[in-house]
Amino acid sequence: MPAQVGRPVYVRAATRIGVVHFGPGAFHRAHQAAYFDDLLAIDPDWAICAVSLHNPGVRDALQPQDGLYTLALLEETVRLRVVGAIREVLCAPQQRKAVMARLVDPQVRLVTLTITEKGYCLSGDGLDAAHPDIARDLVSPEQPISAIGWLVAGLRERRARRLSPYTVLSCDNLADNGGRLRRAVLDYARRIDRGLAAWIESEVSFPRSMVDSITPATDDALRTRVASALGVADAWPVQREPYSQWVVEDDFRHGRPPLERVGVVFSGEIAGYDRAKLRLLNGPHSALAYLGSLLGLDTVARAMRDPALAGFVERLMREDIVPTLALPAGFDAQAYVDAILSRFRNPAIRHLLSQIAWDGSQKIPVRLLGTIADALAAGHDIDRLCLPVAGWLHFVARQARSGEALVDPLQAPLLEAGRRATGDAAHDVETFLRLQPVFGALAGDARFVEALRGAYATLAPGDAAAVALALAAAQGPQP
Ligand code: CS2
Numbered sequence: 306m307p308a309q310v311g312r313p314v315y316v317r318a319a320t321r322i323g324v325v326h327f328g329p330g331a332f333h334r335a336h337q338a339a340y341f342d343d344l345l346a347i348d349p350d351w352a353i354c355a356v357s358l359h360n361p362g363v364r365d366a367l368q369p370q371d372g373l374y375t376l377a378l379l380e381e382t383v384r385l386r387v388v389g390a391i392r393e394v395l396c397a398p399q400q401r402k403a404v405m406a407r408l409v410d411p412q413v414r415l416v417t418l419t420i421t422e423k424g425y426c427l428s429g430d431g432l433d434a435a436h437p438d439i440a441r442d443l444v445s446p447e448q449p450i451s452a453i454g455w456l457v458a459g460l461r462e463r464r465a466r467r468l469s470p471y472t473v474l475s476c477d478n479l480a481d482n483g484g485r486l487r488r489a490v491l492d493y494a495r496r497i498d499r500g501l502a503a504w505i506e507s508e509v510s511f512p513r514s515m516v517d518s519i520t521p522a523t524d525d526a527l528r529t530r531v532a533s534a535l536g537v538a539d540a541w542p543v544q545r546e547p548y549s550q551w552v553v554e555d556d557f558r559h560g561r562p563p564l565e566r567v568g569v570v571f572s573g574e575i576a577g578y579d580r581a582k583l584r585l586l587n588g589p590h591s592a593l594a595y596l597g598s599l600l601g602l603d604t605v606a607r608a609m610r611d612p613a614l615a616g617f618v619e620r621l622m623r624e625d626i627v628p629t630l631a632l633p634a635g636f637d638a639q640a641y642v643d644a645i646l647s648r649f650r651n652p653a654i655r656h657l658l659s660q661i662a663w664d665g666s667q668k669i670p671v672r673l674l675g676t677i678a679d680a681l682a683a684g685h686d687i688d689r690l691c692l693p694v695a696g697w698l699h700f701v702a703r704q705a706r707s708g709e710a711l712v713d714p715l716q717a718p719l720l721e722a723g724r725r726a727t728g729d730a731a732h733d734v735e736t737f738l739r740l741q742p743v744f745g746a747l748a749g750d751a752r753f754v755e756a757l758r759g760a761y762a763t764l765a766p767g768d769a770a771a772v773a774l775a776l777a778a779a780q781g782p783q784p
Contacts, residue, residue, distance in 0.1 A: 321352060328452070374540075379521075404455070420477065438450050438454070443493070456490055478583060490509075513554040583671055591693060592621060599772045663712040674747055730759075
């Protein structure tokens with residue numbers, strides 16, 4: 306490889322697998338695996354066994370190349386680096402024994418997850434025991450298919466063998482990710498073995514974490530760039546912005562990787578970081594995705610070049626979202642907003658709005674509805690905050706009308722509600738609000754219902770002209 310391409314600076318064969326990771330999608334490989342790659346140069350005990358829960362795609366791409374892959378850091382001059390942290394890559398349904406062998410390996414002290422919001426099988430704040438994967442796993446817990454099922458099966462086996470447990474670290478964009486995962490794991494464990502549940506409750510830690518780095522899906526431009534720079538084809542390179550942050554709650558009972566030596570922040574104020582990131586980055590991202598798509602725009606950077614949309618999102622961040630946050634000591638919210646806005650504008654990144662629009666039913670509650678609930682509780686106005694939520698409803702209705710795909714675990718009920726939309730705000734909003742797992746208690750709050758109806762009406766019929774007018778109106782006079 307050319308000298309300017311970064312590569313592992315440690316002897317891979319001398320590393321040992323200390324981490325099992327569920328969900329080795331682009332985000333894990335671009336973010337956590339890069340931190341572990343840096344760490345392996347200091348401590349050889351933390352190589353990764355990456356486990357896909359469903360599809361063999363990642364394994365089939367990475368195994369023939371020994372788990373190596375290229376990471377592109379997107380800025381004016383793109384930097385390439387080959388990451389070596391993944392030493393083994395498995396596909397759980399096809400390699401059950403190998404996965405279990407890793408989960409009970411005493412050398413493995415950490416299990417991490419990036420399985421996206423829907424992978425947790427949650428309903429409201431707890432486990433969705435009626436979720437088909439969970440219902441199946443509860444019947445045959447020794448042959449799990451869900452992430453929760455695997456975590457508990459591994460812990461059960463460790464307890465039977467009198468081994469100490471692994472720490473479970475969620476790296477997904479969920480508020481209180483560790484706390485919610487812990488409650489779901491305990492609920493599941495109680496349904497199969499109360500003694501096991503009590504052991505997990507007293508022995509296993511589930512630190513919370515906040516992860517951040519904008520990671521557009523792999524595209525042909527990246528594949529071509531990597532092939533020409535390396536002189537070899539990489540079956541699945543990944544890309545991200547240069548910025549990256551990982552804040553982890555320091556709650557590890559049986560040893561932890563010294564990740565602070567490679568830039569990870571261990572903090573006791575994780576909830577503050579977590580909220581700031583979900584609400585100030587992911588919330589506006591979703592706002593850009595839905596409103597931008599309705600405007601006919603394709604990428605985040607392009608949406609940020611639309612002055613009305615960019616102005617709306619900035620005002621949403623500074624005037625509506627920041628006041629709802631309880632920030633960690635010394636956290637400069639305005640500087641954080643400035644940095645996010647310039648990250649969104651990064652011209653070297655082609656981040657498709659359609660990618661961010663996926664899984665709205667899972668993302669909207671953690672990204673926008675929590676802010677709305679807090680703003681209502683504080684007696685603040687929620688009109689602007691309701692606009693992106695209404696944008697999502699119009700987006701769903703548009704997909705339903707045009708027969709286009711909607712990537713969402715609630716795709717069927719969403720498309721059904723979208724097909725029934727008539728354009729009448731009262732009728733359509735009422736139809737969508739019946740999606741209980743999305744709106745929860747807010748659906749019964751008259752102030753929310755009224756504001757959402759108003760926002761929906763201003764965006765109707767959901768075409769570019771109506772959205773442009775609504776955005777102009779939402780700017781309003783500065784206070
Ligand atoms: C994005 C996130 O796809 C999405 O929904 O909002 O993946 C976002 O890019 C990351 O959370 C940034 O850390």
